Amino acid sequence: MRRYHSGTDFRRAHSIAELAAMARRRLPHFAWEYLEGGAEEELTLARNRQGFSDIGLLPRTLVSCLKTHTQRSLFGTELPLPIAIGPTGYNGMLYRDADLHLAKAATERGLPFTLSTVSTSSLEQVVAAVPEVNLWFQLYCLRDPAVQHDLLQRAKAVGCKTLLLTSDAVLLGNREWDKRNFVRPRQLSLRNKLDVLRHPRWMQQALWPNGLPILGNVERYLPEGQRTIAGAAHFIGSQMDTGLDWQALARLREKWPHQLILKGVLHPADAEKAIAFGLDGIVVSNHGGRQLDGVPASIDCLPAIAAVAKGKLSILLDSGVRHGTDILKACALGADTVLLGRATLYGVAVGGQQGAGHALDLLAQELRLALSLLGQPDLSQLDRHGVLLTTSSPLTVS
Numbered sequence: 001m002r003r004y005h006s007g008t009d010f011r012r013a014h015s016i017a018e019l020a021a022m023a024r025r026r027l028p029h030f031a032w033e034y035l036e037g038g039a040e041e042e043l044t045l046a047r048n049r050q051g052f053s054d055i056g057l058l059p060r061t062l063v064s065c066l067k068t069h070t071q072r073s074l075f076g077t078e079l080p081l082p083i084a085i086g087p088t089g090y091n092g093m094l095y096r097d098a099d100l101h102l103a104k105a106a107t108e109r110g111l112p113f114t115l116s117t118v119s120t121s122s123l124e125q126v127v128a129a130v131p132e133v134n135l136w137f138q139l140y141c142l143r144d145p146a147v148q149h150d151l152l153q154r155a156k157a158v159g160c161k162t163l164l165l166t167s168d169a170v171l172l173g174n175r176e177w178d179k180r181n182f183v184r185p186r187q188l189s190l191r192n193k194l195d196v197l198r199h200p201r202w203m204q205q206a207l208w209p210n211g212l213p214i215l216g217n218v219e220r221y222l223p224e225g226q227r228t229i230a231g232a233a234h235f236i237g238s239q240m241d242t243g244l245d246w247q248a249l250a251r252l253r254e255k256w257p258h259q260l261i262l263k264g265v266l267h268p269a270d271a272e273k274a275i276a277f278g279l280d281g282i283v284v285s286n287h288g289g290r291q292l293d294g295v296p297a298s299i300d301c302l303p304a305i306a307a308v309a310k311g312k313l314s315i316l317l318d319s320g321v322r323h324g325t326d327i328l329k330a331c332a333l334g335a336d337t338v339l340l341g342r343a344t345l346y347g348v349a350v351g352g353q354q355g356a357g358h359a360l361d362l363l364a365q366e367l368r369l370a371l372s373l374l375g376q377p378d379l380s381q382l383d384r385h386g387v388l389l390t391t392s393s394p395l396t397v398s
C-alpha cells in the first residue's frame with residue numbers, strides 16, 4: 001500500500017498518482033468524479049492501466065546514457081517531448097481559468113495544448129492570454145452548420161493549425177456518477193451541494209463569485225437568458241450530430257486546410273480509412289474509458305494500428321498515460337506522441353499552471369530516466385523489437 005503526502009502542496013507530489021490523491025482531497029465529490037470516472041463498470045478505465053502494466057521492458061546493458069534524446073517532429077514542429085495536452089471539457093470547474101493554466105504550462109515547455117469545443121475558456125481568450133501557444137482545437141461535430149462553420153472560422157482566425165475531430169462521443173457514454181450527482185443538467189443534488197460546502201478552498205478558488213463557469217466557445221450561440229452552464233450543457237447535448245460519418249469527415253477535410261486528426265480510432269480498418277480520406281493523423285483513444293465500456297485499452301490496439309498506418313500518417317495515443325514508462329511503451333509500439341488527459345488535469349486541479357507544469361515535468365523526468373535505464377537513450381531509435389516483452393499478446397483484429 002502506497003503512502004502519499006497528505007497535504008495539497010503539489011510540489012511534494014512524486015508521481016501523477018500522488019497528484020491525483022491531492023486533487024481528490026481538494027475537489028468536491030461531483031467534480032472529482034467528473035474528472036476521474038469512466039463509463040458503467042469502468043472496465044475500460046481499468047484496462048487502460050492494465051494494458052500498460054502488461055507490457056514488460058527488456059533493457060540492454062552497458063549503453064552510454066550521458067545524453068537522452070526525447071525530441072519528436074510532429075506536423076512540421078520540433079517538440080522537446082512526445083507529449084501534447086489533449087482536449088478536456090469543463091476544466092474551469094476544477095480550477096478557475098484552468099484552460100489558460102494548461103495552455104501556459106504546455107507552452108512554457110514547448111508542447112501543444114488542445115482546447116476542447118466544450119472548454120470553459122474560449123479560443124480567443126486562450127490566444128489572448130498565451131500568444132505563443134501551439135494551439136490545437138478539438139471539434140465536436142455539431143448539427144447546426146452555421147455554428148460549426150463559425151467555430152472553424154474562429155479556430156482559423158486565432159491561428160490554430162491542428163484540428164482534432166472527436167468521433168467516439170457523438171452520444172455521451174453511460175456515466176452513472178453523472179446521473180447520480182445531478183438531478184437535472186448541471187443541477188447538483190442536495191447531497192452534493194452539502195459536500196461542496198465542505199470544500200471552502202475550492203469554492204473560493206473556482207466558484208466564487210460567479211458560480212460554475214460557462215462554456216467559452218459556445219456561449220455566443222446560446223439564446224439570450226440561457227447563457228449559463230446548464231444552458232450550454234443542454235445546447236451541446238442537443239447539437240451533437242449523431243449522423244457523423246465518413247462523408248461528413250470528407251466534407252470537413254475540404255473545409256479545413258491544415259492538419260486534420262481523427263480522435264477515437266481503435267480498429268485498424270478505421271486507421272486505413274483515415275489514410276484513404278487524407279487525414280494527417282489519428283488518435284488511438286477510448287476517450288479515457290468514458291464512452292463504450294468494455295472496449296480494449298488503447299495501448300492494446302496500438303500494435304495492429306501501427307502495422308497498417310505507421311509512416312502514412314501521425315499516430316497519437318491517449319487513455320491511461322500516467323508514467324514516463326507508459327510514454328516509452330506507446331512510442332516503442334508505434335505512437336509518435338501521446339496526449340495527456342487526466343494526468344495534467346490532476347496537476348491543474350491542485351495547483352493551476354504550476355501544478356500542470358509539475359505533472360508535465362514529472363512525466364518528462366520519468367521518461368528520460370526510463371530511456372536511460374532501458375539502455376536506449378535516443379527515443380527516435382526505440383522500436384518494439386529490441387526492447388519490449390509483452391506479457392499479454394497484443395490485440396490482433398482480422
Ligand code: FNR
Pocket residue numbers: 034035036048086087088089116117118138166263285286287288289290318319320321339340341342343
Ligand atoms: C475528456 N476527454 C475529452 N475528449 C474530447 O475529445 N473532448 C472533450 O471535451 C473531452 N473532455 C474530457 C473531460 C475529462 C474530465 C476527461 C478525463 C476526458 C477525453 C480526453 O481527451 C482523453 O481522450 C482522455 O482523457 C484520455 O484518457 P486519460 O489520459 O485521461 O486516462
